[in-house]
Amino acid sequence: MPELPEVEVTRLSFAQRIAGARIDGVRMGKPLRWPLGCEPEQLVGQRVLAVRRRGKYLLLDLSEGLLMLHLGMSGSVSFGSPLAEPGKHDHFDLVTSLGTLRLHDPRRFGAVVFASDEADAAAQKLLGRLGVEPLGDAFDVATFQQALKSRNMAIKQVLLGGQAVVGVGNIYASEVLFLAGIRPTTKALRISKARAALLHGAIRQVLAQAVAKGGSTLRDFSNAQGEAGHFQLEAMVYDRAGLPCRVCAAPIKSMRQGQRSTFYCATCQKP
DNA sequence: CACGGATCCTGATGGC
DNA sequence: TGCCATCAGGATCCGT
Numbered sequence: 597m598p599e600l601p602e603v604e605v606t607r608l609s610f611a612q613r614i615a616g617a618r619i620d621g622v623r624m625g626k627p628l629r630w631p632l633g634c635e636p637e638q639l640v641g642q643r644v645l646a647v648r649r650r651g652k653y654l655l656l657d658l659s660e661g662l663l664m665l666h667l668g669m670s671g672s673v674s675f676g677s678p679l680a681e682p683g684k685h686d687h688f689d690l691v692t693s694l695g696t697l698r699l700h701d702p703r704r705f706g707a708v709v710f711a712s713d714e715a716d717a718a719a720q721k722l723l724g725r726l727g728v729e730p731l732g733d734a735f736d737v738a739t740f741q742q743a744l745k746s747r748n749m750a751i752k753q754v755l756l757g758g759q760a761v762v763g764v765g766n767i768y769a770s771e772v773l774f775l776a777g778i779r780p781t782t783k784a785l786r787i788s789k790a791r792a793a794l795l796h797g798a799i800r801q802v803l804a805q806a807v808a809k810g811g812s813t814l815r816d817f818s819n820a821q822g823e824a825g826h827f828q829l830e831a832m833v834y835d836r837a838g839l840p841c842r843v844c845a846a847p848i849k850s851m852r853q854g855q856r857s858t859f860y861c862a863t864c865q866k867p
Numbered sequence: 868c869a870c871g872g873a874t875c876c877t878g879a880t881g882g883c
Numbered sequence: 884t885g886c887c888a889t890c891a892g893g894a895t896c897c898g899t
Contacts, residue, residue: 598893666893704875748869753870768892855873856893870898871898872899873897875895882887882888883886
């Protein structure tokens with residue numbers, strides 16, 4: 597469910613409401629991808645100062661530490677008071693004076709990890725190698741062109757890799773390449789500067805628009821207040837194999853790249 | 868180092 | 884209460 601826009605929409609939906617809250621308790625369900633990294637009691641009594649985002653991670657700044665949340669493939673967050681009794685896929689509750697933050701994650705590829713601060717080894721392991729934020733000023737055309745020049749890999753794989761830029765997941769990778777007119781299999785280092793500039797613009801445009809519209813998701817995305825996103829109504833290629841291209845009417849093609857499905861229009865997107 | 872693949876887990880879907 | 888194969892929004896880890 598969660599690519600960068602969904603994570604950001606989730607953040608926006610509860611960051612203000614949880615700010616200043618005192619942590620009163622922690623409830624853990626089944627194990628997630630990684631252990632919490634501290635005793636749950638260590639969190640109790642701390643304050644949640646702010647909620648930030650880095651890539652697809654939600655970062656809760658605590659009065660004495662940092663709590664990193666990742667939604668994996670199937671995670672979603674809700675925040676409210678009171679919340680219903682935890683269901684079988686609710687694997688982490690942070691009970692606070694202002695409401696309960698709950699991670700619901702059927703596949704359990706998500707994680708909640710504590711670090712004493714951002715320089716902590718636990719934080720560096722997860723955040724240390726992340727690329728530049730696509731919606732920030734540091735994501736400039738020249739740097740992006742440079743990053744592509746060194747990669748002898750299909751451009752779609754580079755986008756998913758998270759080193760040239762973070763936050764582009766499997767859905768938006770197909771969408772962004774369609775908008776830029778670039779075939780997903782094109783090697784990154786063979787993309788001209790002009791086309792790299794187009795791709796750079798497409799990434800910013802698509803992600804920013806998805807955030808503005810409340811996040812995407814084909815099936816079940818909703819923010820922490822339970823409101824659904826609308827981007828799925830506008831996918832140009834993702835999950836549209838065999839359907840006519842919205843621009844040229846040629847049938848959308850699908851293929852596998854690195855165990856992930858890719859969708860593209862062979863007419864609109866050039867190698 | 869760069870790259871490709873296996874891997875974690877549960878649920879939905881479709882073919883037979 | 885049918886069974887089995889395939890696929891799903893991520894990304895780390897490991898072998899080459």
